[in-house]
Amino acid sequence: MKYCFFIFSLLISLTAMSQQEENVEIDSPKVEQYDYNFPNTNIGKSSLAFYFGVGVPYVTSNLADYYKQKVDLTMALDYYHHNNLTFSFHFMFADGNLRKEIDVNNRLWTPQDTLKFKAWGLSIGYSVLNRVHWRVNPFGGVVLSKSELVSSSGNKYKTGLKPSPLVGVNFSYRFINIKEEMQRGEYSGASGCLGINARVAYVPFAVNKKNVPFSGGILYMTIGITMNIF
16 A cells, blocks of 8 residues: 555656646747647547556455455556547456465365456546646446456366446556657657556456355556557
């Protein structure tokens, strides 16, 4: 959790710095007003972004009594339609171990065995804050989630797919040279940039099966890199 708070604080600091940069550039008398169309940034255009992040999951309900989390991964393909409306495809993975012995499908599973979760699906969102560098984008949708037990000897037990709602928010900061982008022509072609991204996504029904003793949701909290294509 301290790691996540540190990254979020860093992103907030970057936001303040970028706001100052934008104000300085826009107020500069050296560039004509018509040049401020930002033709190759996220301002007033549709764009595509690929995200990959790593973090530590947080589990809810009695799943916390059975699951010892290690790491989670999140990948997403985001399409920003005319700047703010967002359509995304998500894939999320969490890996860990059992905390105690359980009996599932007439087999005893132990803390040495692995418990994995996967979820993938679609969401729609809207950017409530959208600047040249900075974006805050809440989203909601539906995913298919499943869990899998893997023993140390290689035996597996899968609980099957379970539909679940998905809610979350995406905080991103993009490394854009404003002065350089303003000099590009309006039809000079596509460009791209890298960004740092903090993303939180909650799957409330990650597990909800009668044949396993645990149930609950997973909060995927990841920090990663975004590749933006304009």
